Amino acid sequence: MADEDPTPETSRPLAAAETGEAAAGAATPEPAVAAAAGAAPAAGVSPAARPAAAAAARTAPVGAGAHGPARPAPAPRPPAAPIPDLAGKTTSVASPGGAAAKATVAATAAAKAAGGRAADDTSPLLNRRAWMGLAWGAFSAASAAALAATGRFMFPNVLNEPPQQFKAGFPSEYGVGVDERWKERYGVWLVRTAEDIDNQASGFYALSTTCTHLGCTPNNLSAEAKFKCPCHGSGFRITGVNFEGPAPRPLERFRIVLADDGQILVDKSRKFQRELGQWTDPEAFLKA
Ligand code: FES
Structure with a gap:
């Protein structure tokens, strides 16, 4: 009969998917996936063909759509080694702001190298310096006290008795x-x-x-x-x-x-x- 569709019914979903991919997949891959997964039932996929279409949609690489070349997965980044900071900090370049942190560290080191101190430098090194200052002060005070005691010992009390x-x-x-x-x-x-x-x-x-x-x-x-x-x-x-x-x-x-x-x-x-x-x-x- 001339009115019958010569295309087999089982091939229609794929044609619909291909048509949808051609229309929408060129812009963003994700809608294409959705189209691949969801357009088939709308196009009248037979119940027998639906599991195969769903499996194809799940296993398809992201961004590849139902058809077309699969985008290669990005290579995993090597773990970032901690960068010792001259100011006593440690940071990592693995974070999204790693470049900014490195720039800050470089600026701090440059400021210290120039003889100054960063305005927001509150690193533990300052506390160590303060403690070292206190320790040296206490040591100096103790040494002075010991020296004074020794000097006092060199001049003992003299009992001024009247002559006999x-x-x-x-x-x-x-x-x-x-x-x-x-x-x-x-x-x-x-x-x-x-x-x-x-x-x-x-x-x-x-x-x-x-x-x-x-x-x-x-x-x-x-x-x-x-x-x-x-x-x-x-x-x-x-x-x-x-x-x-x-x-x-x-x-x-x-x-x-x-x-x-x-x-x-x-x-x-x-x-x-x-x-x-x-x-x-x-x-x-x-x-x-
Ligand atoms: S001291 Fe005891 S009576 Fe003089």
Whole structure:
């Protein structure tokens, strides 16, 4: 019959696909794929031919369309090696902005090479520099302190003690009784007595102002004719003999002689103790 389509029914979809590819595939490949996959049913593909057409559409290379040469797949890029940054950064050229990062790094390195610092340079290197500065500062301070301590050690404390000997003036300058003019400076009471019980004579003796209990300085109570220690209450006669309180022995006497010029010379470097029978020593009592 002249009205019948001589084309086999199974070949129509392909012809329709080819027609659609020719019309739309030249512009963009993706619509061509859609046409290849979707145009066939619209063109009346037989159910038996639909799976084959769908499979052809799935396996067709992207951009190739249903027909025409397949576009070669891009070669995989090799992994980018990290580029060490002079500013302490690491970056990679694999990122889309790799070229820009490289340009920034190059600009930073150039700025540093020129002796300057990038305005936005907040790399950890700055922190390291700050810490190094602090460390050096602490080290310098410690060294200075150690040096100062060493210097101080080279100049130890000096105890300025009064001289052990001193001239106390002429005997005529003293009346009978206790004279306290040398107490503060030398720790000595100079006593003039009309008669000393140990020496059976009148004269002078130099009495220590140090309590024989624990070393306090007794007070001279002239109205009571005694020395009274304020620490624990020990009492001493004018002669220096202890009579009350915890003091275990009498006060000590110092060497006392007449100097060549006739003055009284007191020598604290030599002491005399009554409990040892030393108060009768010729230098423990100055007869006058
Ligand atoms: S120190 Fe003088 S009584 Fe104790």
